Amino acid sequence: MNAPTRRVAVVKFASCDGCQLTLLDCEDELLGIAGAVDIVHFLEAGGPLLPGPYDLAIVEGSITTAHDAARIRELREQAKVLVSIGACATAGGIQALRNVADVQEYASVVYASPEHISALATSTPISSHVQVDVELRGCPVDKGQLLHVVSSYLLGRPPRLDSSPVCVECKRRGTTCVLVAHGTPCLGPVTHGGCGALCPAFDRGCFGCFGPADTVNARALVDRLRRDSSGVTVDRMFHTFATDAPGFREVHAAEEVEP
Amino acid sequence: MRETQGRVLDVAALARVEGEGAMRVRIDGDTVVGVELDIYEPPRFFEAFLRGRGYEEPPDITARICGICPVAYQMSSSLAIEQICGVTVDGQLAALRRLLYCGEWIESHALHIYLLHAPDFLGYDGGIAMARDHRDIVERGLRLKQVGNRLMELVGGRAVHPVNVRVGGFYRLPDLDALRAMVPDLQWACGAALDTVSWVAGFDIPDHHGEWDLVALAGDGEYPIMGRRIVTSSSPDVVPIEEFGSHAVEEHVAHSHALHASWDSRTYLVGPLARYSLNHHLLPPVAREAAAAAGLGRECRNPFASIVVRAVELLTACTEALRIVREYQPPAGPAVPVVPRAGVGHGASEAPRGLLYHRYELDEQGTILAATIVPPTSQNQRAIERDLWQVAQAGVALDDAALTARCEQSIRNYDPCISCATHDLDLRIVRA
Numbered sequence: 001m002n003a004p005t006r007r008v009a010v011v012k013f014a015s016c017d018g019c020q021l022t023l024l025d026c027e028d029e030l031l032g033i034a035g036a037v038d039i040v041h042f043l044e045a046g047g048p049l050l051p052g053p054y055d056l057a058i059v060e061g062s063i064t065t066a067h068d069a070a071r072i073r074e075l076r077e078q079a080k081v082l083v084s085i086g087a088c089a090t091a092g093g094i095q096a097l098r099n100v101a102d103v104q105e106y107a108s109v110v111y112a113s114p115e116h117i118s119a120l121a122t123s124t125p126i127s128s129h130v131q132v133d134v135e136l137r138g139c140p141v142d143k144g145q146l147l148h149v150v151s152s153y154l155l156g157r158p159p160r161l162d163s164s165p166v167c168v169e170c171k172r173r174g175t176t177c178v179l180v181a182h183g184t185p186c187l188g189p190v191t192h193g194g195c196g197a198l199c200p201a202f203d204r205g206c207f208g209c210f211g212p213a214d215t216v217n218a219r220a221l222v223d224r225l226r227r228d229s230s231g232v233t234v235d236r237m238f239h240t241f242a243t244d245a246p247g248f249r250e251v252h253a254a255e256e257v258e259p
Numbered sequence: 260m261r262e263t264q265g266r267v268l269d270v271a272a273l274a275r276v277e278g279e280g281a282m283r284v285r286i287d288g289d290t291v292v293g294v295e296l297d298i299y300e301p302p303r304f305f306e307a308f309l310r311g312r313g314y315e316e317p318p319d320i321t322a323r324i325c326g327i328c329p330v331a332y333q334m335s336s337s338l339a340i341e342q343i344c345g346v347t348v349d350g351q352l353a354a355l356r357r358l359l360y361c362g363e364w365i366e367s368h369a370l371h372i373y374l375l376h377a378p379d380f381l382g383y384d385g386g387i388a389m390a391r392d393h394r395d396i397v398e399r400g401l402r403l404k405q406v407g408n409r410l411m412e413l414v415g416g417r418a419v420h421p422v423n424v425r426v427g428g429f430y431r432l433p434d435l436d437a438l439r440a441m442v443p444d445l446q447w448a449c450g451a452a453l454d455t456v457s458w459v460a461g462f463d464i465p466d467h468h469g470e471w472d473l474v475a476l477a478g479d480g481e482y483p484i485m486g487r488r489i490v491t492s493s494s495p496d497v498v499p500i501e502e503f504g505s506h507a508v509e510e511h512v513a514h515s516h517a518l519h520a521s522w523d524s525r526t527y528l529v530g531p532l533a534r535y536s537l538n539h540h541l542l543p544p545v546a547r548e549a550a551a552a553a554g555l556g557r558e559c560r561n562p563f564a565s566i567v568v569r570a571v572e573l574l575t576a577c578t579e580a581l582r583i584v585r586e587y588q589p590p591a592g593p594a595v596p597v598v599p600r601a602g603v604g605h606g607a608s609e610a611p612r613g614l615l616y617h618r619y620e621l622d623e624q625g626t627i628l629a630a631t632i633v634p635p636t637s638q639n640q641r642a643i644e645r646d647l648w649q650v651a652q653a654g655v656a657l658d659d660a661a662l663t664a665r666c667e668q669s670i671r672n673y674d675p676c677i678s679c680a681t682h683d684l685d686l687r688i689v690r691a
Contacts, residue, residue, distance in 0.1 A: 025419070045385050045386065046274045046386065047388065095303040140326060202430045
């Protein structure tokens, strides 16, 4: 034990807990990871819950309250390396659907005591608030990718996260194209890979839960999807799990003239 | 005498629960004068943004309320929409749904028993610290959890937020060879779950009698997971789930971002204790025998013993999963066709933490006009606070550290899922 053990924190903002659960779902590796680093703050798993500084902070969830906006800035100051995981942390998540709605309408129409609630008008990714060192996509993140990011950190080298779209992963996997063969609407051509093209392998179209790929030609895909699907259907596909991410956010197929 | 004047026990961030919550207990002299389970997890407005979405979307969308029990949301929402569309999913498709759901019970119960709750009984701050002294046992828990996740991957495509569930059934039937290859793992899991029951039954379990009504789905010849009828401990009447809303009432309280519920104006509990006590006769024989050997009666009202009941349910889920896999015959297709129509539908299923109710209203194109989702933890919050009060009062002679630990353990008895409880923060009208 020459080098001091690295201090790791796992911290959650607005989210479903699913991405940090993915860490606990590494059943074969969890105790090995816990032996290689010092997990000093991981609320869901328990443990000592120590304050910073941290060598590595793994962050789940989006920023939706003023309190959380302050909390992420404090965490950034305490963390040497900050990794954001999942669609909420990297794109604002499904709760970013509020960003184009009127939150006051949500609150005032049906909520009895809105004065008890403090929520910002928007749900925003971690990178809108602080500098992020590595972003890992997915709703939820892929377990293999998460392990790769953690082990790359331990080895002191940058993670290699392929930015190919789902469509490329699907071709590599040898799955018959659901869009070409069956007319099933699919976001594979514009969605960031990492899942291994899971949905087409289950005979359904990709629904974009890893958010937009690095270079996206949404226009071309929208025109193709509109041959088989209504504008409303196309909009719903783009505006779910990464609705406010650049590349998806601009799509408004239902407002366009029929092609 | 003890120095207890004006004591306040504050836990700003509860550990080993899903989501973000805090606890405050105020004590004046020897008397508890206030308890609060403060749920500060931010709201995410699911029911609001479901309005205007398509009838086929709730399984994918509502799964994101909770990464720990996405299958529960997928099933309750599918059942509600299928009711509107006049569709029944039965036979081997229903068996596959039950198998997927067993996977979620196994994963969630193993996580809670081994990593979140057992450390309370054995004096550790978490499962990882516990593994330093009890490596074999923690590894058994992790392997059980892995069997649950593997079932979800085989039937659902992935363990968190499965992709293979649709209204009407599935997108694709699971690979038959891979499913049959699960038999040895499930046989191992049945044995490991039985060992789990014996292990937790040996814990030093505090005595406590919960004063609340019990509410669970009625089993239809088998231990309840999905169903259309509700049974309670307070009345012999069976309640159709369509009437859920006329019995369960949610109120908003100032200190919490979740709503508090009552059933016929009484505090009630959903989850393992309620399911077990109301459906004991439907446990598989091996689980019933294990429960008896663990010292459980036909009814269990001690929330500290919920870890034993959860272990009995873990064994039930492993036993059921093995039976379903052995009996499985592939159906003709992966799904029943669903054509949207206007109407109102109700769906209910037993999430690992208890009854999860969904209600949807569709127009004739299948667009969602209204959605109501009532998760287990918001139903349990009143019972949790009542117990917390009694547990704190009973332990008032303990020093602050010991009493705080006991109170936290009391909250973890319910395996609260705060991410679930706050999904709908601003979405319900207070009905007094």
